[in-house]
Amino acid sequence: MPEVTLKSARFRAEREASWRELERLVGAFEARGPRSLSAAELNRLPALYRGVVSSLSVARAISLDKNLLAYLTALAGRAYLCVYGSKRRAGEAIADFFRRGFPRAVRRHAAPVAVAMGLMLLGMATGYRLTVADPERYYDLVDSRLAAGRDPAASTAELRAALYGGQDFGNDLLGAFSAFLATHNAQIGILCFALGAAAGAPVVYLLFENGLMLGAMGALYGSRGLGAEFWAWALPHGVTELTAVALCGAAGLSLGGALLFPGRHTRLQALASRGREAALLVAGAVAMLFVAAVIEGVFRQRVHDPAWRWLVAAASLGLWIWYFLFAGRAAAWPESAAAPAAALGSWAAGAGG
């Protein structure tokens, strides 16, 4: 048999230099991020990536060199993750999220948000009616640890003191109190979302129960003629906090809905696409819970005039309504996905400038 040069060996000899170049760029990208590449290198990356993908297709058709196939597969995979795997810079993404992404996500979830709010209001009404009808029920509805003495056995003066309490905190601890409230509530909100993956049933219960407690407390205070003052105490932060809780609940309900009613998609597909959307709701709600905690931990401890408290409650309600209905409607989405050249271009600009 004469000296043969295999087609596959020649193919490799011709292309190998460009594979090695891509390997070097990808290695730097993986270890130190896109910033470690120069603008020219970033511009070469997508071209080299397409080259290696085409090499892989050819190699699959003509070569039986196992090592070569494994190498090209891995290199194409690594380059693919560099070209398509990453996203915009974090600062930009966060600003865009609050300007557009979050209110849009809420609008897209109008139905589950309405259901979650409805459940909570239903819970409140139920708790209120039950407690008005029989004050003893208060003990079943409100956890004694949470009530902390605010129960039907307490005197009116004690109940009133609870509304204007907080002087027992030193001023230097108000921030810490807010931080505690924010982290505690946010953790519960996140849990609400996570529970949604369990078909939503626990979420329904949590939302309803939350409403029950608030309604029962409202009824207790109302029975002592402190109704208006109670709501002036609860609502300044409550508007923000309850909305956020409802959003987390809506996210959980949406997940549960995807599991129970996947529609035209498979359950896995439905869960994946709804899950990503719903996660946006939770991220925004966590931010809202931090806002609510500052109002609760600082404003409510300092300001005791019911008129001011009502004003803040009304203002926050108006603000959220405006935000969720109108914010981010005008501008179009920036091209985010599936535009590797553009994404790499922006890095190149960042690396150059």
Added chain:
Amino acid sequence: MRVGRVVPEFLVTTPEGVPLPFTVASAGDRMLAIALDLLAIVLGSIATWVVCLAAMIGGARGLGLTLGLLTTFALRNAYFIVCEARWGGRTIGKRVAGLRVIARDGGPLTAEAVLARNLTRELEVFLPLAVLLLGRSLAPSLPGWALLLATLWLFVFALLPLASRERLRCGDLVAGTLVVRSPAAVLLPDLAAAAGPLPDLAAAPWPASFAGSWKAPGAARAAGPAAAQEEEIAFTREQLDIYGIHELQVLEELLRQESAGAISYDVIEEVSAKIKAKIGWAAGGRQVPTVPFLRAFYRAQRARLEQKLLFGERQERKRDPGRRG
């Protein structure tokens, strides 16, 4: 030859329409990664509280407590999200374990997906851990059977990855993601490259064992006797029609191990003898060293099989010439 355990693969179709296989990360690697990440979180929290307590004792009571609470919250909830968003789906633990997160649909790993897959950790990791560590004190009023039930229910989620071939945990289901091994492979010299040195051979030096048992094909042309011997070895078409792609690639593996000095000479002798018997090779009085014979056979066999491949015939396995021709 023994075939190893089949490694589950996941095919991602790139926007160019080329299917790329990724190796699904094993449960063990995932455990290693999460253990390291949890360790990082715990150590970070401890360090935070040491600093904050020092600040509180030093007089900044409110500031220390506030920072402590916020930092612990951020570590617990944002650590995974920030790491995975910044480093293309890799946390510190995943980096060490050689894993990364990808989107199952072949698109980019978006911030939404990273958020979704990590917000569910509350359910899968922190809640079961809390139940395990704190147990009864979490819910003192709950009857024993209810606590047991709740614990079991939590572990359904924690152990969910073991139920699917792709090792999807709850967060992966919710976010449409998948954890794979970071692809890595080294391009070794072409065993069939006969003519002229390849452009990059200098960059990939031959292993030392090559010098002893056999010369690199490229360098061998000038080296004389060995190359001359190899060129004399010829095979008939009938001899090359017996083995298929599988056997060719097993032979490739063997030759690569030989050139790395990772296999005993007896095994090579044995394989060589088997092949010679199978194809009915007559030495014709010449003394051909084993390794050059195998290399020559590999090259001729690959040439034949690749030629068939070009004509649309993909012979996967060997044929038994005695039985079915």
